Amino acid sequence: MKLIRVRDYEDMSRKVANIIGAHIILKPTTVLGLATGTTPIGTYQRLIKGYEDGDLDFSQVRSYNLDEYRGLTHEDPQSYHYFMNDQLFNHVNIDPSNVHVPDGANPDADAACSEYDRMVEEAGYCDLQLLGIGRNGHIGFNEPDEVFSKGTHCVDLTQSTIEANARLFEREEDVPRQAYTMGTQTIMNARLIVMAVTGENKAQALHDMCYGPVTPQCPASILQLHPNVIVVADEAALSLCK
Ligand code: GLP
DSSP, rough: OEEEEEEEEEHHHHHHHHHHHHHHHTTEEEEEHHHOOOOOHHHHHHHHHHHHTTTTTOOOOOOOEEEEEETTTTTTSSSHHHHHHHHTTGGGHHHHHHHHEOOTSOOOHHHHHHHHHHHHHHTTTSSSSOOOOOSSSSBBBOSSSSSOOOOEEEEEHHHHHHHHHGGGGSSGGSSSSEOOOOOOOHHHHHHHEEEEEEEEEGGGHHHHHHHHOOTTTTTTGGGOOOEEEEEEEETTTTTOOO
């Protein structure tokens, strides 16, 4: 793992956007794996600026998002698809037909997940996968478990994730209890993984990811086995990594 230490959220956002931007410049047909959450918002703002300044061209980029809440349509303002449109896709020249998010509106979980796997596989998996980390070490919505997941699957969200994500909903009861998520194997198939982490509340997860045992109890720990991971983290997140 390569570690890039940053000062704060702004610094992290700039550096991660520069890494993604450089990748798109070097390979205009980049297949991006993208994440939701608060962590990548600043990165997406910088990518939009890169497009507006004429430095970045998304016309041939394809994107595959990590996950989606089960039961939400892509027009639902709480869906991850809506979030991605709002935070990035509506503001750059990506072709909407090149944007992919698991279909949360499909109640048939097996069909929705296998269709998503087929699409990611057909794209040859991601050149660059952007990741955030949950406080319990989850990546995408791969929650702590007895085994590492493989392909896209339907998960029951843990109480800690429901509580953490409740801030984005009016009431905790509104947070969907299930999601479709890319599996850890699919995430590991990406050629380059960029993990962005800031804040003290992620310090334990970041420590366990880097220095703990490789175990599905901390899904992000599998990244120790990936040959090409860049962790971009601030001092607060690194506070337990002495
Ligand atoms: C959610 C998403 C993850 C994200 C995590 C951390 O559960 N499914 O992909 O990495 O939350 O979110 P945040 O960046 O808001 O801390």
